[in-house]
Structures are given as C-alpha cells and as structure tokens.
Amino acid sequence: MPGLQKEKFIVPIGPQHPALKEPAHFEFTVDGETVTSASVRFGYVHRGIEKGTENRNWAQAMYLLERICGICSHVHSTTFALGVEKLAKVPAPPRAQAIRQILLELERIHSHMLWVGVAAHEAGFETLFMYSWRDRETVMDILETFSGNRVNYSANVLGGVKYDLGPAQTDSIKRGLDYLEERLHYYMKIVNSDESFLRRTRGVGMMTTAQAEELGAIGPTARASNVARDLRVDSPYLLYEQFPVTIVLGSTGDLQTRFVVRIQELFESIRVIRELVNHIPGGDLTVRFPRRIPEGEVVMRTEAPRGGLFYFIKSGGGENPVRVKVRTPSLRNFMSVLVGSVGHQLADVPMILSGIDPCFSCNDRMIVVRREPGKETAS
Amino acid sequence: MSMEIEILLKMLVFPGGLTLIALGLLYEYIDRKLMARFQNRIGPRFLQPLADAVKLLAKEEVVPQGVIPIFFVSLPILALAGALTAGLYVPMAGFAPAFSLPGDLIIVIFLLGLLTLSIGLAGANTADRFSILGATRTLTQLFSYEAPFLLALLCPAILADTWQIDMVHQSVLGRVWLALPLFIGFFVAVIGLMGKLELAPFDAPEAESEIVAGALTEYSGRGLALFRLGKNVELVVGLTLIAAFYLGGLANPLEFLLKTLGLLVVVAALQALFARLRIDQTVGMWWRIGALLALAQLLIVVILKGVIL
Amino acid sequence: MTESLLAQGLSLIEGKFVSQTAPEPNRIDLMLEPAQLLECTKALSAARWGYLSAITGLDHGAESGKLEALYHFCNKAAVITLRVTMPRDNPVVPSVCAIIPSATLFERELMEMFGVVCEGTPDPQRLFLPDEWPDGTYPLRKDYIVPAPPAAPEE
DSSP, rough: OOTTSSSOOOEEEOSSSSSBOOOOOEEEEETTTTTEEEEEEEETTTTOOHHHHHTTTTTHHHHHHHHSSSSSSEEEEEEEHHHHHHHHHHHHHHHHHHHHHHHHHHHHHHHHHHHHHHHHHHTOHHHHHHHHHHHHHHHHHHHHHSSSSSSSOEEEEEEEEEEEOOOHHHHHHHHHHHHHHHHHHHHHHHHHHHHHHHHHHTTTTOHHHHHHHTOOOOOHHHHTTTOOOOHHHOOOOOTTTOOOOOOOOSSSSSHHHHHHHHHHHHHHHHHHHHHHHHOOOOOOOOOOOOOOOOOOEEEEEEEEEEEEEEEEEESSSSEEEEEEEEEHHHHHHHHHHHHHTSBBGGGGGGHHHHHTOOOOOHHHOOOEEEETTTTTEOO | HHHHHHHHHHHHHHHSSSHHHHHHHHHHHHHHHHHHHHHHHHOTTTHHHHHHHHHHHHHHOOTTTTSOHHHHHHHHHHHHHHHHHTTSSGGGGGOOOOOOOOHHHHHHHHHHHHHHHHHHHHHHHSHHHHHHHHHHHHHHHHHHHHHHHHHHHHHHHHTTOOOHHHHHHHHHHHSSSTTTHHHHHHHHHHHHHHHTOOOSOGGGGOOHHHHGGGGTOOHHHHHHHHHHHHHHHHHHHHHHHHHHSSSOOOOHHHHHHHHHHHHHHHHHHHHHHOOOOOOHHHHHHIIIIHHHHHHHHHHHHHHHHHHHH | OOHHHHHHHHTTTTSSSEEHHHHHHEEEEEEEGGGGGGHHHHHHHTTOOOOOHHHHEOOOOTTTEEEEEEEEETTEEEEEEEEEEETSOOOOEOTTTTTOGGGGHHHHHHHHHHHEEEETTOSOOSSSSSSOTTTTTOSSTTTTTOOOOOOOOOO
C-alpha cells in the first residue's frame, strides 16, 4: 500500500453499512482516527413521492405522503391534511383534531424511544438498546388499538379522522402511559448517571447556540443547543393552543443533552396525551370535504419528532395538487453532522450522525430508477 | 508406540483438540445466552454456536483481491492452533495439564497473544479500510492490556516461586482463594481477558457501528469459523487459567465447571453493563489505571513475600 | 407577535423587492429579480431573522415559460418567502451558500430537480438523483412525464 499514507484516507459510511439502518452515502476523510472532512450523497431510496402527488387526487396524495417515512408517518399525512383543509377553508371538527394530536404525540413517543435505542446501539450500549425497544412496544400496541397498524396508521381523511377514541383506546392509553412514564424515569437516570455511557455522550457532537442558529438546526437537535424552536409552541396547530406543551431546552448542545431533551419531551407528550384523553371534545369525526380544492398556495408547518416539518402545497383549483413540496427535518439538520463531525474521532461519528435522529426515507422522496436492460424508467 | 498415541490423544481429543472446541462452543452458548437474558432477549438455542461453526466451515471461503493469499489462509489456522496449544498447558477440567514444563506460563500467555496478533495481521493483510482500521485498533488494544494481564497472572506465580502453571496450581489448591487477598490482580486479570477477547465494552476493534467487523471484515467461511473457534477456545483457556490461579485451584471437573462458569457469569454481566469504550479511552484506561493497578499488586506481592517468607 | 415579526422582517429588506402579497396572515410573499436575491438574503440572515427553512422549486409550465424558486424564511410562526422568477430556458439564480452555508443541500436539490443553475454553489453534484440519470432531464418540471412502470409479468 505505498502512497496510502500520503493520500487522503477516506472512510465511506453507507449506502450499505451496519451503522446506518437506512441508505445514504457519507465520506469521512480521516487522519488516523480523527475526521478532517465530510460529504454526503442521498437518493438511494427515492420513490418519486413529490412528483407522484401531482398525478393523484388530493385524498390519494395524502396516503402517498403518509408513506414518506415509516416512523413519523402520521405527521406527514396530518400536515398535508391541515394544509389542504386550510386551502379549502373546511377545518376538521375539534374531536378529529384532538385525535390527530393524540396520535402525533404517541408517534413522538414511539420515534424518540426508537432513537434512544439506536443511539445507544451506536455507542455500543446494547442493553439500553434492547430495553428501550422492548418498552417502545407499549406505545406501538397503543397505536395498534386505534387502527390495527403499528406504523402507517392511515388515521386521517381529508376533513377528519377515521378512528374514534373509544373506551378500549382510552384504557390502553392510560395503562400504557403509566408504564412508559415509569420506564422513562429510569432511562433518564441512566443517560444522566451511567459513567461508561456518559463517556460516549458528554461533550460529543457539541453544537453551540450560535452554531445551531447559523446551521438552521431544528427540532430536539436545536433545542438541546438552547435554541427555542418548537412549532407546537411557536405556531400552534390542531389543539396545541388549548392543550399546550412546554418547550424543553437544554444548554450544552452535546449528545447527552439531546438524550435528556428528548426524554424530557416525552414526559410533556405523556402529559398532553393524558389531558387530551380526559378532556376530549365531543362531536363528529369528519366533515364533508370537497373533491376540488380552490386555487391557492399554502405553507403548513408542524413539529415532527425530528423537528419542524415544512409543506408547501399549491392547488390549481383541480382534483390534483399542482405542487407539493416537502422539506423534512432531517435534511435541515444534516449540515450539523457534516460540520459537527470534523475534528471528532471516527468512533464518535455514528453517534454524531444518530444524534440528529436522521431519517433517510424522509430525505429521499423523489425518484427511484428501476433498472431494465437498456433503458431506465422511473416511478 | 503407545506413548505417541497417548500424546496424540492428548492433543486431539482430551484435554486438547475436540474437548477444547466443544467446551468453547458450550461457553460461547452460555455467554450469549446470559447476555441475551440480561438484555431481555431470548437468546440462541443450545446448538446455535455449533450450527454457526458448521455452517461457516461448509461455506466457500472468498479470498479477496489485494491480499497475500498464503497469509490470508494460514493466519486463521495459526490463531486456532495457538489457542488450542495453550489449552494443553492449563489444568483443563480439573485434571493435570497435558504437558508441563518450567516457564510454561510465559508460553501460554504468548500463545494466547498469538490469536490477537493473527487477527491484527489478518486485518492488515487485506486492502479493506474497515479491516485496516480494525487491525490498527486490535493491535493498539493488544499493547494496552497485554502488560497488565501478564503482570496480574505473574502475582500468583511469584507467590508460588515458580513459573510453571502446574506448580502454581498445586500451590494454591485447597488454600484460601487468592482472589480475596489479591483482589486487584484478580480484577485486572478478568478485565484483561475481556480485553483480549474483544468483548464489550472493549469491542472497539470490531465496533460494528463504525467499522463493520473490524479486522475480520473480509473473512468468510472457513477463515471466519477458525477465528471464532479460536476465540471460543481462548475464552475457555483464559477462564481456566484465572480460575486455577485466583479461585483456589481446580481439584475436579465439577469444581472446574462451577468456577469457570461463575467467572463467565461475571464476564457476561460486565459485558451487558457498559457502553463501548472508544479506542483512545480503552488505551488510556489500561495505561493510566490498569497498568498501575497491576504494578501496585505486583509490588505488594513482592514486598509481602519478602517480609513474610 | 407574528405581525410584528413580519413587519420587522419586511423593514429589513424594504425597497429590495419588486412587489409583495400576503397569501396568509402569517406569510408575506415577495417577488424578486434574481439580482436582488443575495441582498435580501444577506439582510435577513445578518439580522438573524429566522432561518432558511426550505427552497421550493415551482414550474409554471412550458406555455408560461417561467420557473420560480421560493426561499422560505421562517421565524416562529412568521414566514417570509422570497420568490424569484426565471425564464425556463435559462434559469439562473445566484447561490446563497456564501451567506447561508447550510443551503447547499437545498440548492443541490433545486438544481437537479428543476435544472435551475445556482451560480457559485460550492458543490454542484447531484444529491438525490442517481449518477446515471440523463443530463438535462429534470423530473420535477411539468413536462417530465413519469414513464409507466413495466407491465407485471403474466402469471
């Protein structure tokens, strides 16, 4: 291997790599064990969803958009539904909004607990990984009592929701949340006190408030750096005005703070879900919704588990959307990885990467090439 | 003639060869099962390690481009052979070692190190960057735990005034467990064994979330099977050695099983308890804490010996 | 709150745009000439007015001959959108990466999906599209028709 030392030593991570459960391609240039630069390439799971919405009608587009991500699926369909309802000036009834909000917060619990496990796995802390995923089953079971599905609940219709909150759901939510709350206290203790774990999280992937502002970080990643950005508070949608959440901020901006912020947020979620379940408004689940949506453009932003989700929807007055632009939180946060990993040990890179809770399916939306001999087709 | 057959039997069937491999698979199963139960998983079935080994042995071995084939093929054999040979010098299953000669403690420690060295060289032999990084880490780690581990095993030997494993073993038999007065040395030896075997939290050399499988990334089929068997054998040999020295000796097979399995439970619990250390943290920990502790222990032993005896 | 934020944002870039509309209470859309984009971006980002939330590309169709790039700046609930219209046959905007380095991923997406040229962007490589995607084919333009998937093989 002559010359190897002189050239840049590039460690590729992805598209197939055990650290990434989803495909993306990162190139980290290393000097010994220290990262000196980083670049990224996505697109391995493009499905053409943005283009796909343009030749589907509004209702079909919503179900397609729900499939952008397997973890935060409900937030996509809710954001789209809210946007379209705003365009059509036909809001969903309050009970439907409450149920949407319950599902959103349940989804947040499910997403954050998944992240705790993944991040622990990247740190080589398999026990925490196994425990948190076992307990995550509780919230999956709750979601299953609503729709029969553990992911992609398809709970929304334009102008309402399909599933009601009945006694069975109330019961399973109440029991499940009690158990989860107890477990979360335990995880909080672990991430704050386990010495070997702290060695891998404290001071790693540090992002100062100024950096977070400059890189435009959002979601728990930003909040751990003391940047108060939470659309549930800044720009309340659904019933977040009547049933508000308190914004959770951390100060140091390292990985450990991100753990603390995310787990703390779950206590907020649990509190809001309980309030919603106890004071759920009565009334219908759906309203009549037009097939054609009046011409116009709308920007709809909601707080997905990973940060602010941005939808730009343009209607030409027809049965199909003219343009749906989705900007998922992971894309906004990726720059913090590319900038943040420089100067760190290679061993910390998976931790930094998972620190923003990246979701590659969310990023990759548009085109996938299906290879046929001699020709390329896209779908 | 019968002498030669006896030697062959010793090497191939008991206590070496097949017995060691079978014990290695058994201990791998117990380790994995315990880990799984600690982590709230179900864990493997009893014959899973055997099935893994048979499956790997039956598979095609891919020799990647850019390697020196002779090293690629021979290093796994060397690794397993080293671990198996080491097994001949320890009081396996509570019986006297198959072979014994003055200074065989050093031979065993060298033979156990041979496995790690082979893994490191095997990684450095391939052109794969994960392997090279893994090999670097494996060898870095080797240099950090080897000295404390050796010092920790020397303490009982110095007390017994011999560097022959069998003699050390005889001297501790039936006495108070050395792990009690020499708890520092015992502690360093157990942790050192975990470092040697690259068990969590010292698994930075094969940290799957960073460098896939480390030095063995390019290995498949037979080579991988041999390396894994070698590690299993080394686990058994290491546990036997520590139990023989520090846990009051191994008088009979029952005692052997109880003591080594007891140690294995401790090792499995330690694996489940911690997050992986970064390689710089591992090295720092060994040289800043491990080596000092082992040296202190050695000093205490030497001084005590001078004062009392 | 939102109104005052919008007013504040607007005052930062007063006179640097062509016209404005308010499609929603929390939004202001500003029509810009491509040359004005950098100035506005600089003013907003220097004052730390929110963050660049997304860049949306819009194709108004072949008959209108226009492409549009929308730079959405979000501050709390307020959204200021800088809308730059370009001719479809020569769509060029200046890159904002010098001012907002994290915009590079958005610009790469805009470039490959709409064929907009962001002049001076540090990394013009494709972000999402595969390497073997034909040059000059921009999938999110209206005239790109998604080919029908190959028919399922007969049982």
